[in-house]
Structures are given as C-alpha cells and as structure tokens.
Amino acid sequence: MYSSFFSLPPRFLRMDRPLLGREPSRRCWSYSTLTSWLPILSWLPKYKLRYLQMDLLAGLTVGLTTVPQALAYAEVAGLPVQYGLYSAFMGGFIYTFLGTSKDVTLGPTAIMSLLCFSVVGGQPDRAVLLSLLCGVIQAAMALLRLGFLLDFISYPVIKGFTCAAAVTIGFGQVKNILGIQDVPHQFFLEVYYTFLKIPEARVGDVVLGLLCLALLITLMIMKSRLGSDHGSVYSRFARKLVWAIATMRNALVVVAATLVAYSWDACGHPVFTVTGHTAQGLPPFSPPPTSDTTSNGTVVSFTEIIEDFGGGLAVIPLMGLLESIAIAKAFASQNNYRIDANQELLAIGVTNIMGSFVSAYPVTGSFGRTAVNSQTGVCTPAGGIITSVIVLLSLAFLMPAFYYIPKASLAAVIICAVAPMVDYRVVINMWRIRRLDLLPFLVTLLLSFWEVQYGIIGGVAVSGALLLYTTARPKIKVSDHGVLVMELSSGLSFPAVEHLSHIIHTQALQTCPPRSVVLDCHHVSIIDYTVISELRDLLRQFKLRTVKLIFSGLQPSILKVLLAADLEGFRYTDSLDEALQMESVSLLSD
Template identity: 80%
Template sequence: MSQSLLGRVSAVGWGCCSYSTLKSCLPILSWLPRYKLKWLQMDLLAGLTVGLTAVPQALAYAEVAGLPVQYGLYSAFMGGFIYALLGTSKDVTLGPTAIMSLLCFSVVGGQPHQAVLLSLLCGLIQAIMALLRLGFLLDFISFPVIKGFTCAAAVTISFGQVKNILGLQDIPHDFILEVYYTFYRIPEARIGDVVLGLLCLSLLVMLMLMKKSLGSDDTPYSTSSRFARKLVWTVATMRNALVVVAATLVAFSWNGYGHQVFTITGETSRGLPPFRPPPTTYITDNGTVVSFGEIVEGFGEDLVVIPFMGLLESIAIAKAFASQNDYRIDANQELLAIVSCLRLTSRTAVNSQTGVCTQAGGIVTSVIVLLSLAFLMPAFYYIPKASLAAVVICAVAPMMDYQVVANMWRIRKLDLLPFFVTFLMSFWQVQYGIVGGIAVSGALLLYNTARPQIKVSDHGVLVMELGSGLSFPATEHLSHIMHTQALQASPPRSVILDCHHVSIIDYSVISEIRDLLRQFKLRKVRLYFARLQPSVLKVLLAADLQDLVYTHSVDAALQMESGTSSMTDANFVQSQNGEEMFDAEQKEFSNSADQ
C-alpha cells in the first residue's frame, strides 16, 4: 500500500518537473529553440521603434502620476525582460499606461516612496491572483463599466495636461477645482508654453492622420511609392520621439541665449536607483512618523481596484492582438507575466504593425530605455512640459469612444446606467467610479437573476416557460406568478412548469416548490414539471417531494391533464421512490438525446 502511494507521489513529482510543464511556465522555451535569424531583423526593428515611442510616453506618464520623469523610465525597462520569459503574446509590450498613472496619482498624490510601495503591493496581489487562478474574477467587470472608466480617465487625463500647455503652476489636482482654476487663471498663461504646446499638438495630430491615410499594404505600389509610404509610416510612428526631441532643441536654444521662455522638466536623476526594498515608513513634513500599517490603510480599496484594472487592461489587449494575428494566449500565464508591469495599447499596436516575430522585441525596447537612463538623462532637463502634455493628450484621446454610447443606446439602453454611473463618479474619485459601476452592474445582474423571464401561455392549462436558471433570489417571483395567475384564479388552474433552461437548483427553491405542491394539492389542481435536466431531476428526487409529477415533454403533461394519459403512462412519473425512478428517467433522457 505504501509503495503504491509512493509510486503515485513520485509520478506526480516527475509530471510537475517534466519539460512540458516547464515550457508552460516559461514560454520562452517554446519559441527560443526554434528562433530564426531572419526574425532577428524584425525584432530589432520593432524593439527600436517601440523604444523610441516608449521613452517619451514613459516621461509623460510620470507627469500624469505626479512623479519625477525618471520614474516613468524606471517602470518601463523591466517589463520587456520579464515578459520575454513569461509572456505568451509576441505583440504585447509592457510599461506604464495613462490609466494606471492616473490611478497611481489618485492614491499616492505624487509621492515617489509611496508609489514604489504601492507597485510592490499591487504586484504581490496580482501574483497571488495568478497562483490561485483567480483571473475569472475579471469577468465580473462589465464592458459598460470599463468603457465608462476609460472615457472618464481620458477626459481627466487630457484636461489635467491643459495646465502644462498653458504653463500654469500650482493648480489643484481635484478635477472640479482643476477645471475652475485652469479657466480662472488663463490670463496668467505663458505665451511660449501655449505656442509650443499647440504646435506640438498640431504636429502630432497631423502625423497621426497621415499614418491613418496610408491605406492597406495589399495595394500594389511602385518602388518610389512604397519608399514614400514607408518613410511616412516611420516618421508618423516615431512622432512622439521626434516632437519631443524637436521641442527640447528649441527649449535648449532659447535657454542658451538666456531666455526662460518655456516651462521645462528640470533636474532628473541619472542611472538606476539603488536596488533595495521600498521604504515601509516615512516622516511627514511636521516630523510625524507614518507606519506601514497606516500607509496600507491609506491606500484603502485602491489596493484591490488597481491590480484588477491592470490585469483587465492587460488581458483584454493581449486577447485582442492574439485574435487579430491568429494565435492564442494562456490567460493564467499572462497573469504571472504582468505581475510587475502594465501594458499599453498604443505601443502594442506599434509592435504588431512593425512586424515583431517574438517576445525578443521587448528586450530590445527595454535596452533602449536603459540606455536612455544611462546617457540621456541630462538632456531630459530641457524637455518642455508642454511637449509632454501634447504627447499625453494625443495618446489618451482615442480612449474617448463616443460611438459606444450610441451603440449601447441602440442595442440595450439599460447598459447605459452602469456606463454613466462609472463615468460621472470617476470625476469625483477614479476608484469610486469603478466601484460604483461594478455595484450597479452587479445589481442589474442580480435583478435579472431574481426576476427571470417567465413566458406564460394558455393551453387549457397554464404553461410557464422559465427563460433562464432558477436560484434562490427568483423563488419569490416564481411563487408570486404561480399564486396570482393559477392558485388565486377562479377556478384555480393547473400549471405545467417548462424547466428546459434550468440547469441548477438550490435548497431555497426546493423549499418553495414543496410549499407550492401543497398549495396546488389543497386547491385540487396539479403542478407538473416538464423537460427537467438530469442534474435538476436528481436534486428534486433527492428532496423526496410529495406529489411531484414530471414528464419528458410539455405535450405529455398536457395529455395527462386532459385525461388522455393515465398516471401510469411511461411519459410521466410521480415521485415516490427517488433513486430508482431517477435511474430510469436518466436512461430515458439518454435515449432521447441519442435519437
């Protein structure tokens, strides 16, 4: 006995340590052994292109998070290395996103030490979710909630950059106050920042429209036309880097002549920060020591909201590009891959359009970011904040999807309720918008569960067809309809309950059915159950309900009620002896299915 048990344990151990299991945990073992030299050129090109996009965006998103610009680069370089080992999508790139930057600012208020600690805690929560295979929880966040949040985030982020376009300082970060003081202080706007910001915005929009107007690559072109299209595509793809570099040169030139025309980024730290755990305590300006517990308590519900939104954004993007490029991803493996980073749609799109072949493209992007940290930080001193604001606005503008409102109005108007609740509450507090939208979506879901559609038809006897499952919230609704339309009618009427769509039943429903059967018997009418699924029938028989009558079909119940069938007919059975009758009935179900 012990030897047999030892053998099983040994077999399980070898199975867990097998090469196939290792490949599922480390997807790099699947694509690296078959790596081709011709892929290297495409991965290098894609990594370089994405890197030139990632660096200015990382700097800009650090501004959104209220952090020094180097923190944007700190969060952008590690993702490529990790994802190359653990990721299952060749197109996905990792790094800071506008939405996560906004959420980060709403929690830590631009304090770097708290931002680092928040990242660590969110990563730990995501890791636990991945190990426990809790990715299914993301299914409970509905599409209207996601869209409401992203639209509100786009408005909040975009307007938050208007002050940088205008060159205004010390504007409150609360959205309502931000709107008020931005308009109130427009007379204080710096002409240089306004001109440069609007010029950068115009160039970015123009290059973006040029890229969209290129059309499909399938159309045959001459050699010169192909070269021109490729040149336009390259310039338009690297538009963020080109605009920021040009604006930096302009700012550097003016500063060289002693004119402080633009609001610039200022001093930045060079290289990587010291490798050490994030501080778990800090001292406020008045000398008060804030403990780790107080910091975590201050994070509140955001410790749940931020990991969920990061995972949701990431997996949705990965699935979209996997479907577009005809391959599949492992959702649970993706959870592990994104523990320390977050994805960005625009960079992933650039990666895909450049023709990346493997996850090695992310390694090249990460190297570009590291080189920027090592050698370019002094140059970042002269980056005008107006140019970074223009990059952010153009990056988040596509998130304002007005068409989705019209689509929801046309398809199902009720979905607009969680959308607008999320959208409006997000202007108060971003996290409240998400939680409020999820609560409304959950209430609608529970309402549909508690009020399933019941189609009632009159065939001399009432036939009630349940349009969905039957669980405990629906018992009162079902009982009310039974009483009002059958038991309280004059005279009382029999009912055939068509349970074809019912796949699960619980104890609360059983208790209500027992009471209904008693009520029907007292009024000398019958309650029939038709087309029960075997799993539901087994539960009903196990409950040993008195006077339970069930049939294979609605027609069989109608025949019995009309008197053309007897109580011993094979098409229906009255419950008296549970298990034997269930076995016979299950065989009948199987035979019917085979036919």
Template identity: 70%
Template structure:
C-alpha cells in the same frame, strides 16, 4: 496474510507520477512560455524583433516621461517603470505583441492613491504585483469577468477627459492648479490670463505636428510593385517619422528650449533637474520617514492606499488582457489569460525593486509593436535596453524638455480613448447598458475609484435583477403551461411562486399547471422549499402541479429533500396526464 492497506510502492508511484507531471516539459512551457518559442528562434525573427523593439523604445521614452507627470511623480520614475516589463514579459508572456510599461490610465489611477509620494508608489507596485501573482496562482482570473464592457468604456472615456484636461495647465504654463478634476476645471479657466506665451505657442505647435504626422500615417497609401525606388524610400521615411512622432516632437522641443535658454530669461517651463543614472536595485520600502521625522508604518501606508489595492491591480490586469486578446485575435494566436495575469504580477513585483510604479499593457505601443512586425516577445528586451541607455546617458538632457511638449504628447495619446462610437453601439444594441456606462463616466469625474465601484454596483444590480426575474412564458392548453427560460436560484423563488399563484391558484376555478423545466439546470434549497409549499397549496386546491423535463441532477436534489412531486419527460406527456384525469381546468389565464 494480505495487508489491510495498499502497499507503499503504489502510493509512492502515484506521488512520483504527480511530481513528474508537475516537472514535465509541457507544464514548464505553460508557466514559462519562452521555452515554447525560443528553440525555434532564427535570424529573421531576431531582425524583426530588433526593428520593432527599437521603434517601440523610441515611443516609450517620451511617453514614460509624460505619464510620470500624470502620476504626479518626477519624470525619471516613468523610465524606472518602463524597462522591467520588457525583460520579464519576454520570459512569461503569451502574446508576441504586448508591451508592458506605464500607461495613461494606470498613471491616473495611481495619482489618486499615492498623492505624488514615490515611496507610496513603489509600495503600491509591490502589493499590486503580489495580488496579481496570487490571483494567477489561485486561478482567480475569472473575477475579471464581473467587470462589464460598459463599465470599462465609461471609465476609459472619463479617464481620457480627466487626463487630457489635466495637461491643459502644462500646455498653458500655469502653476498651482489643483489635481481634483472640478477644482482643476475652475482654476484652469480662472488662471488663463497667467498663461505663458512661449508654452502656449510650443504646446499648440507640438500638438499640430503630432496630429499631422498621425493623419499622414493613417492616410498613407500602401506600396505596390509599380512604385519607384524613390517613392518607396519616401514612403518608408514618412512612415518611420510618423511612428516615432512622439520622440521627434520631444527631441525637437528640447533642442529649441536649449537653444533659447538664457540665464535670466526662460521662454518655456522646463522639466528641470532629474536624478542621474540607473535606479538602485533594492527591496521596496515598507515604511516611510517624513521630513519632520515621523515614521509611517507599513500598516498605516496600506490603510492610506486603501481601495487602490483592489482597483489598481484589477484595472491593470483587465487593460492588459483586453489588449492581448485583441491583438491575439487580429494576428491569429491565442493568449492564456491566467498566465498574462502571472506575467504582470511578476513584472510589478520585480519593478518595485527598481522604484517603478504599477504598469500594464499599453494599447498604443502594442499597436506600434504589431505594425512594425514583431515576431516574439523578445522585442521587449530591445525596448528595455533603449530605456536603460536613456537612463544611463540622457538624464541630463531631459532637464531641457519643455512640459508643454510632454503635455501635447499625452493629450494626443489619450484622445482616441474617448470614442463616442461605443456610446452609439450601446444605444443600438441594448439601451439599458448605457446606465452603468453613464454612472461610471459621470462619477469618475468626482473620484475615479468611485466611478468604477458605482458602475460595478449598477451592473451587479442589473445582473441580480435578471437572475431574480427569470422570464416565465404562460400559455393556456386547457391547463396552464409555464415555460422557464433559465436556472432557478433563491432570488427567483418568490417571483416563481408569485406568478404561479396569480395565474393558477388565485383564479376561480383554480388551474392545474405544467412547469416546463427543460432549460433549468440548477436550483438551490430556497427553491426546493418554495416548491414544497406550492405542492401543498395545489393539493389543498385539488389541482395538479406537474414538472416536465427535469434533468437527472435536479431530480436527485428533490429526492434528497424527500420531496414527492409529479414529473414527466415531456410537456405532451404531462398534458395527456392532466387531460385524462381532470375536468375543471377551464377559464382565462389569470
């Protein structure tokens, strides 16, 4: 007797095949990209990765200290955030160039939600990582596609202004200046008479030196075979000095501050005492006890962070993937956006165990990494080791770093983010895109998160308006030919009816219509219901509505709705049908 169901071995084989597919080398390489390039690793790659990693490390340390100041945290938290990315991105990342760590924009975003509290910063890191990794596992990276280019550029430009001006107080040695931009603007100018001469001179000098080194690097002519050994050595010296200019400036300023420091006389505002050694490895905090003994629960902390749980992880991923795509295109390789999302998520989750605040890809350090000739993500491991060595042995030295020098580093780092060329391009390409750009840019000075949300709402409204108002080209061929240029969905249903009524049914005499649907690939129930009413109105007026070029999938939808309509494969066939059996389709359009 034959069994009523398939034998178990067949089902078992199917499960076994799926299990083997999930555990195949190809699947493992997709989720753990290091398995792709590690077997091919060689000494030449190792040499280039060490050089690039060390160069980026010398750039990372001073920037990390400076960006912690932007986030409103003690400077050591910048270093706590700067090393995990190198280790985990090496295993999980798909770009050889990208370096993960603290950035100016992420630091600014975090500052609005953590209010200078390290406990909130670490919890935000953990939650960001969980959200990002979950999005990767659920394949939700497509949500980033809804953040338009004008919104990104508007936010970036506003962030550059906010961060840059926020460091003016440190450049002038001012104290007790609020963090909110407009109050900061007012009180900075009000307190200019209180500026400290030492901080001003040092800060301006550091900025001039950074700008000079930056210009030297950008104008340095390429080497050729005709150049002598001396010229080549000088070229490499200048290039190296320009590449690690941040480290040179900060170290030089710290040496000067140490040399001039006296017990009763302080020429510069110093970074001050910092925690020594490596951060403890421990789970992120899920509650906080305030100095007065009040316990803040996990729920209350999440509510306090609020919109930061959406904005911080999304903007972090967006920034990193944009950088990875840019350098992948430049260096002829492709990245996996979903895997990048997973790599950033895991990095933030693990970073929360070492007291890090949220990190993302850094454009400046990624550019240094690429230009130095990095071959694999292993360069990030070298960078991470340098940061760890700084934490282990150099923390007492950081006491003497003047805040004015860190302010100079930040201002020079964020200035290129404000690029007016993008505004000119938007004006030339599509002027309407300036609307979400300007909304994002201006509102961000009030609150960064409101600027992003405002820009997204304006961009979404523009997108929905285009969806609700598809272009309908109307021409007269002894009947009305109406050509649709896109799909039809429920926001467009009323607009379609309005156009057909005005041009065909509200004129005297009424006109027959051929609706060219060659470009239509989707409809919904609202559109079907509207078409049903239109067909009924055409029958009452004793004129004809013919659909031309309907795809099979659309015909199936109409058939499922029990809707009888006339349709032809081509406009010519529809016209021949109408001209063969109608006699009153004359008169002007509309």
C-alpha cells in the same frame, strides 16, 4: 511565423525526446508543466535569424516611443519624470520569460498613472511600495487561478472608466500647455482654476504646445491614410518613410521641442517651462521602503500606509490586469495565436514586484505601444528586451538632456495618446442595442470625475445589481392550453423563488376556480435548496386545492436533485406534449 509557436497554449507542448531514466508520461507532464510556467521554452528553441532582425526593428521602434511617453506619464502620476523611465524597462525583461503574447509591451500607461496619483498623491516612496503590493496581489491571483474575477467588470464599466480617465488626463495637461502653476489636481477644481488662471498663461508654452499638438495630429492623420503597399519602388519607399516618421512621432516631437527650448535658453531667453533637474543614472536595486516620514518628521508605519491606500489597493491590480489581458486577447485574435490569461497575470505581477526594487510604480500593458510593436512585425517577446535596453541607455546617458524638455511638449504627447480613448460611438451603440447598459456606464463616468476608484466600484456595483435583478426576475412565459403552461427562460435559483411563487399564486392558485399548472423547465440548468423548499410548499398548496403542478422537460441533473428531495405529489414528464396529454386525460376522467 511566430503565430505557429503559440497556436496552442504552452501546456500542450511536449519534448521531442524523452529524458533518460524517467517514465514517458511523467517526462511529458514535467516538461509541459515547465513550459506553462516559462513560455520562453516553447519558442526559444525555434528562434531564427530572421526573427532577430524583426525583433530588433520592433524593439527599437517601440523604445523610441516608450521614452517620451514614460516621461509624460510620470507627470500624470505626479512623480519626477525619471520614475517613468524607472517603470519602463523591467517589463521587457520579465515578459520575455513569462509572457504568452508576442505583441504586448508592459510599462507605464495613462490610466495606471492616473490611478497611481489618485492613491499616493505623487509621493514616490509610496508609489514604489504600491507597485510591490499590486504585484503580490496579481501574482497571488495568478497562482490561485482567480482570473475569472475580471469577468465581473462589464464592458460599459470599462468604457465609462476609460472615457472619464481620458477626459481627466487630457484636461489635466491643459495647464502645462498654458504654462500656468498652482492648479489643484481634483478634477472639478482643476477645471475651475485652469479657466481662472488663463490670463497668467505663458505665450511661449502656448505656442509650442499648440505646434506640438498640430504636428502630432498631422502625423497621426498621415499614418491613418497610408494606402496599400503597392506601386513603384519609390512610392513604397515613401510610404514606409512616412510610416516610420509617424510611428516615432512622439520621440521626434519631443526631441525637436527640446532643441528649441535649449536654443532659446542658450540665447538667454528661457521662455518655456522645462522639466528641470532629474536624477541621473540607473536606479539603485533595493527593496521599497515599508514606512514613510512626513514633512514634520512623523513616521508613518506600514499598516497606516496600507490604510491610506484604501480601496485603491484592490482597484489598481484589477484594472492593471484587465487592461493588459484585454490588449493581449485583442492582438492574439488579430495575429492568430492564443494566450494564457493566468500566465499573463503572473507576468504582470512579477513585473510589478521586481519593478518595485528599481523604483517603479505600477505598470500594465500599453495599447498604443503594443499596436506599434505588432505593426512593426515583432516575432517574439524578445523585442521587449531591445526596448528595455533603449530605456536603460536613456537613463544612463541622456538624463542631463531631459532638463530642457518642455512640459508643453510632454502635455501634447499625453493629450494625443488619450484622445482616442474618448469613444462617443459606444454610447450610441448602447442606446441602440440595450439602453439599460447606459446606467453603469454613466455611473462609472460621473463618479470617476470625483474619484477614479469610486467610479469603478460604483459601476461594478450597478452592473452587479442589474445582473442580480435579472437573476431574481427571470422571464416566465404564461400560456393557456386548457391548463396554464409556464415556461421558465433561465436557471432557477433562490433569488427567483419569490417571483415564481407570486406568479403561480396570482395566476393559478388564487383564481376561481384554481387551475393546474405545467412548469416547462427545459431551459432550467440550475436549482438550489431554497427552490426545493418553496416547491415543496407549492405542491402542498396545489394538493389542498385539488389541482396539479406538473414538471416537464427536466434535464437529468435537475431531475436527479428533485427525486432526491422526495417531494410529495411530484409529477414530471419528458416533454410538454406529454404533460398536456396527461392533464387532458385527467380532466376527462374527472
């Protein structure tokens, strides 16, 4: 039902009736432009009561999932837990107006939390300022239509990063399951000190953490094994009940663990490590601080903060966009509608900008919560408003209760959330299909254990090097038909010039006697000035050796460029057969 609203991008929608006093073409263009910037105008006029029922149900379900996850992801970012909730409500409001996917929910995620920690080191003021700067960069990319830059991050790089992030985040929570303190955050040191401090583990935290993990895994398995919705009324009811409990498993487990911790504390036996005091109430609406003060009173200027952010200021916006747009495209394909990638960039950018005014750190689309949203049957982006209201109610009234949330239960939620991101099957597939793709995957994976942003930059650099190598070394098929026929398999641009020239010289010009060459160019769709210059020199070399270089199968655009270059001795034919015939006639006449 909702998919019909988005079966075409918003810019193709028109008004049913023209506005008075304007020309029809101008009126249609104005309204289509407006709907492209505000997609809500394309679906709100068609909103129905049954959509409201499904949006309420989906929003409530996602809200109960969002609250415990937001608290847990704040721990990953090294921030007080309330910052997770501060980051979880603005996206629902903004995306309702600007988003083009009915399913996507914006908020804190495991990967963005890890990236945020790697850049700001758990400093709340800097995390909020980072959100503003990321939002500005993302919105600027949307306005300049720079979404194509995401195409330069290859799939092996993405999978290498997500696998490393999942391992880093998951192992980083082991210390909370064990209840040990003073463990460094650098991954290799974290591994060492976690094992070193195992004798200091608290029994209460270990038992509670393992129980929470077991319960979450059991509910996940139960949900994955639910059969089709057939059978008697009782079996359908039981199936829906199991699905609802399994979907809200994070909230149920955290609430149950909190009640256990509160009960033990009330009895005078505080055996669990709890979250502790959190700021109560809604965050103030104010611009993020543009300077910082260190513990010794030194003021750090805005410029110095930007320098401290370093490459993270480029990595975090790009990864946020990549994660959200990949999720939006996946669910749009699944549910038969289309999204506008640049509009998605704008929605994420505005969310991060506005979020910084309510003390949020950078957010993006969440795969897990988006899946819950879709499976619950959400009809429009308005479901995000319900989710945001639940987060706001939690901030306003439930913050005192968060004092007793055991850190072990939040750690269990995080571990179960990131575990599916470790996809070992992708390694098997890459080994079977194209082993060279394992190189950027492994570079990204290994460097990400050192510094996350280095992993992404390193993986992109290796992928780019492989791409440039392919461009610089195009496949050239050489065959002998009385004359040498060289078939170019791709475009001909300046990195490939030296390779082509070397092949021609070694196999035609430097042999005894020299041989004529037919260049089969029917695959060539691009050529540049450097190539023209080299071809001019090659034609001169062929003329000196009294042999010929003939071009065949040139596309019209390529032929136009070569004719404009006015190359001396330039010969061409429409097909390879004509070129071979021309050369055979020439040999007979000689």
